[in-house]
Amino acid sequence: MRLFYRYQDLAPQLVPLDYTSCPDVKVPYELIGTMPELKDNPFRQRIAQVFSQDGDGHMTLDNFLDMFSVMSEMAPRDLKAYYAFKIYDFNDDNYICAWDLEQTVTRLTRGELSAEEVSLVCEKVLDEADSDHDGRLSLEDFQSMILRSPDFLSTFHIRI
């Protein structure tokens, strides 16, 4: 219920209080991006895109609930790993290739690293994590790497 009120607060004129008729209401990405939990997150656009219905960032109530349930403390690790993979996969080809990595690193460091450093980082990441050596990370590579870092569960978590 709390989540529903948060959703409603984002766009009070759009979202009706009465959801029994299941209206087809979508809150646009711009309003979702202003939520205090997401406002400063460097990946907020990708998060909204991944969880939204059409991949464009506009979310219905179901998408909203999905997002926070996956990002909550109770979601199972594999589900989180799966969605994390989708978030980091910028071009949506189900692989994290070097370009995706570059995008991730740039957003993480906000332009502090130079271009060669960024490409060096991507190279090293692929070296470490790419176990079948095809030049990109598949979901299994990502998952096995995530399994090795127990902090992932606690960091991939948005409190609401």
Place this chain on the structure above:
Amino acid sequence: MLSDDQVNEIIIEVESVPSETQSLPSLNQIFLRKSLAKPTFSTVSSVTDIDSVDCQIFRHGIDRRHNQLLRFSSLNESIYPIHRSPGCLSMDTCYPSQETIQGQRLIASLLPMTSRDRIKTIRNQPRTMEEKRKLRKIVDKEKSKQSHGILGATGCAQCLNSLSLAYRRSKSSLSELFNSVSLWQKTLKAIGGKFGTSVLSYFSFLRWLLRFNIFSFVVIFSFIVIPQFTVAEKNTLQFTGLEFLSGAGYFGDTVMYYGFYTNTTIQHGTGASYNMQLAYIFTFGACLVTCFFSLLFSMAKYFRNNFINPHIYSRGITKLVFCWDFTVTHEKAVKLKQKNLSTEIRENLSEILLENARLTFHQQLTRFSAHVAAWLVSTGVAAACSAGVYFLAEYNSEFLKTHRNPGAVLLLPFVVSLINLVVPRFYSMFSLVEKYEMPRHEVYILLIRNILLKISIVGILCYYWLNIVALSGEECWETLIGQDIYRLLLMDFVFSLADSLLGEFLRRLIGMKFITSLGLQEFDIARNVLELIYAQTLTWLGIFFCPLLPFIQMITLFIMFYVKNISLMMNFQPPSKAWRASQMITVFIFLLFFPSFMGVLCTLAITIWRLKPSADCGPFRGLPSFIQSIYSWIDTLSKRSGYLWVVWIYQNLIGSVHFFFILTLIVLIITYLYWQITEGRKIMIRLLHEQIINEGKDKMFLIEKLNKLQDMEKRTNPNAFILETREVEEQNPLHLVEHDASPDLRFRRSVQEVNPRAC
């Protein structure tokens, strides 16, 4: 692992695919497999978009509960009817049967599970909530259809089902209620938002310890203090304000200390009688046993979650890139975190680049000697401090006899707290001299040194109390010990307050105004957690001698939370290095359990079995030993016929050696079996990892081979080649056709277009 559609085409074109692994012959199939001697893992293959038939298989980790390999292909089409893509005509004709088959297979695999497992599996599916709800509805419908045939069992089964449903609902509503009244939820969120997960772990640990103390206090209060209140004698001593600090004087004759409690059997009128001796021992026993099991289970849970595959150590950089802390929400904190992350990545890169630089022998020797010297100095300091505390304690008792200054009793606690304040910071300064290869080692070694110091001090004090004070023939030695512990705890609290309020404030002033290069300080999590553990150890030690100690510790923790919070917000900056929070928490809980709690148990055991209670105060006055009360109780019970089973249990299970021997043997055997299973699984993981690498190489080889074949064909017959590829497209059920209509379609290109694609 064959998740690439390239390989699919290769399978169709080139037949010899070595598939020794447990991979699917075709991607879009679900099947159940019983595992034999191999470790089990369940993989879930899921389709992410509506019309894409590519599957992603992901490994579920070793599933302990089911001995089945479950693979689900969860196509959206199986749940949604195919009406969302109007242009997808060829798809309809080619694939609907396959998709509904897969959907039915998914449902079929879900049916035989118990409802709890089913819910868990559905929850684990990477689908939206709407789809999961529909899936559950369909499965429930199917299940009810099936179970209609079995008449006799339905009544019972439905009853059980509704019971379990009610239980689950009540559990979830209870946990929701619990979360909403959970203490300090908003504050913790703010701390996590500004400082990240690692600093948050300290505050969560504090809150967890607070729960222990609340529980102990409630139990002790209800079973011991309240009955004592009913037969309390009047307190004849005078109350001066100094009692709060010294714990003696007026407080000496209150429920606060052991000495006040009566040893009689309380009886009001003709009601039930309440034996104070037994109540005392049993209450404390129950408290400690509950703490023991609670600690054990928490430790096991953290170990299980955080020490998976410790032998595959993950290098820093991947973790840095992918484990961004999503809980940080404060704008400045995010910017700072990004800056720190870049610094760390740079450091990591330079480490990797310089990795191969080996140190010269001379450098190695200097490093080694620095380590040895540091260890000698730290151990020496710890030993010197302990000896100093011991002699001071001995001298203190004589000093007190001659001087009647009430404040003089505070000398020993003052010195101990001073040692605890100064020496850890002295240890931290060693880092200027000692250089470590990995910063992780530095943290661990600092931790070990601090632990040694604290253990030696507490150990020396226990030795002093049990061997000197208890045997000194004083009037009420238990109360004296209780007072000592109370003073230690109080002094520790005062020093922590002063450190937080004054010391950190001063440090901020120095860092900001005078020596600006220092900047703000970072929250030293290890040191603070150790202080918490030290305080909790003292509480547990003193619980027998001063029953109100959990209450005092509760108040202390409460105040400390707010003070630390305020100080944190004002004087600190977020941590610059990525700190392995979850592993450290495991280490801390382990530390809480092992030296701390077990030490307390040993001390209490020695007290109860070996020491003679004082002759005229407390619930055990006059007895030859504390445990004598239990012996005499068993004796009285053996005379009554109704309670002979208690006597039997005592004599044969608790009192006999054989029982414990057999128990130990069973536990050792189970441990050995689990250890062997773990070893076997480690080997299996390694083998599977190698297999993945080999498969990757196979894939590369087959792709090259296909390219060569196609090039050859292209050269010989350019027209026929184009026709062939079109046929391949239509024949191959795993290919997709392009569509412009639906925006969330993804499309796959044919093989020839894959090669020039970079990613």
